[in-house]
Amino acid sequence: MQTIRIRLLWHPQPQFAGYLIAEHEGLGLDAGVDIRCVPLDFAKGPIAAVLDGDVAFAVASPAHMMESGRAEELVFLLAIQQASALVYPARRSRGIERPRDLVGRRIGVWPGREDLELTWMLHRAGVPSDAYERVPVSDTVAAMIEGSVDAAQMTTYHEIHHLEHSAGSLDDFICFRAADYGASLIKDGLVARRDFVETYPEATQAVVTAVLAGWTKAFHDLEAALSLSTRLRPDMSRLEQEGQLADIRALALTGATLTDGLGYPEPRHMEQALKAMAEVEGHAPGSIKGLVDTRFWEKAPEAVRSRSW
Numbered sequence: 181m182q183t184i185r186i187r188l189l190w191h192p193q194p195q196f197a198g199y200l201i202a203e204h205e206g207l208g209l210d211a212g213v214d215i216r217c218v219p220l221d222f223a224k225g226p227i228a229a230v231l232d233g234d235v236a237f238a239v240a241s242p243a244h245m246m247e248s249g250r251a252e253e254l255v256f257l258l259a260i261q262q263a264s265a266l267v268y269p270a271r272r273s274r275g276i277e278r279p280r281d282l283v284g285r286r287i288g289v290w291p292g293r294e295d296l297e298l299t300w301m302l303h304r305a306g307v308p309s310d311a312y313e314r315v316p317v318s319d320t321v322a323a324m325i326e327g328s329v330d331a332a333q334m335t336t337y338h339e340i341h342h343l344e345h346s347a348g349s350l351d352d353f354i355c356f357r358a359a360d361y362g363a364s365l366i367k368d369g370l371v372a373r374r375d376f377v378e379t380y381p382e383a384t385q386a387v388v389t390a391v392l393a394g395w396t397k398a399f400h401d402l403e404a405a406l407s408l409s410t411r412l413r414p415d416m417s418r419l420e421q422e423g424q425l426a427d428i429r430a431l432a433l434t435g436a437t438l439t440d441g442l443g444y445p446e447p448r449h450m451e452q453a454l455k456a457m458a459e460v461e462g463h464a465p466g467s468i469k470g471l472v473d474t475r476f477w478e479k480a481p482e483a484v485r486s487r488s489w
Contacts, residue, residue: 182383183214186391187226187238189368191219192412194425195337196239197405198260198395204408207393211386222318225292230254230373236380237387240371242453243296245471255377255473256450257370257388258443260395261428262435264364266297267340269324269353270331279305279356282312288323288332291316297365298333300456301358309460321346331356335367337427341420365456366449377473388476392443392484399429399442399489433488441485447472 186203188196196217202208203215218235220226226238227248237257245251268287270276276285279302289295299309317323320332321342334340344350358364370391377384398405406421413421436446450468458465477485 181209181212181214182380183216184208184237184383184387185216185218185235186370186387187218187229187235187240188220189226189239192217192409193416194398194405194409194421195368195428197398197409197425197428198391199239200394200408200412201397201405202387202390202394205394205397208386208390211382211389213383213386213390215387215390222291227254227371230371233373236376236383237370237372239368241365241367241369242450242471243365243456244293245371245450246453246457247293247296251471253374254371254471255374256445256471257372257377257384257473257476258391259366259369259436259445259449260443261366261368261431262437262444262446263366263431264297264358265335265337265367265427265431266333266358266365267336268298268301268331268333268356268358269340269343269350270356271324271352272354273352274330276330277354279307279361282307282331284312285330286313286315286328288317288320288329289314290320290333291318295333296453296456296460297358297363299460300365301356301361301363303460304361304363337424337431341423363456365452369445369449374470377476381476385476385479388443389480389484392477392480395432395442396484396486396489398425399432438487441482441487442489443477443480443485445472445474445477447474 203217208215226240227244230238323329436444454465
């Protein structure tokens, strides 16, 4: 039995329902792998944890891979969410109606280089990266409510709902979306070290299949997913858990899921990350050759690669 650790981007919650089901229901045990999900560690990001060998896999994005500067040591294996989960609210009462109104403003971002999509979106909207101040904050909602930032990055499945609740409504907020500028980047995917995948292909296949099976169950059996996530994250209300799982489901049931199937590591996502880095840094985009590995997804049973549920 081989213990496989998967680093999450945050605490256990419906955002990671498929991974959590794979762990707690032992979906990899028959194939010889014992999956363990590891929550976030602010001292070290998920990609750094993979590169340092702390974990074999991480929930991370193509953008995370590219920004590490060591993308050639990594492979992108799965994409559950097939659309960007990010939104950027700003207060209309502060005179913000369009991206260019963010010039000279303070924008709340999560610590650890999580702002490539924001930078790319504003770049395409004609706002250079040195025209505004990025303010790293772990709680972007609190920063918005207390007025220490003029805009902030949030997810459609978590922070934006908290902002609406805390502010009473979203009437005073305009929400910018990167998709409106052709600059959207997916947030979550499954990433592994290339040398691990090459050395342990059977274990890699077992993990990919177990994760897909976990997400398939999460989307088919919502009650099972919610029961587990509620137990693991009792500080979140049942209503909040239900809303988050529904939002994640909607992010998954689009794009490549509809054409190829659940979890397909659409190469376009990597191409978008390369294009973002190139445009922001002012150079020609490179090649995605070798950065996306679809073999393990293709070998997973068709039953866990459904196009609908």
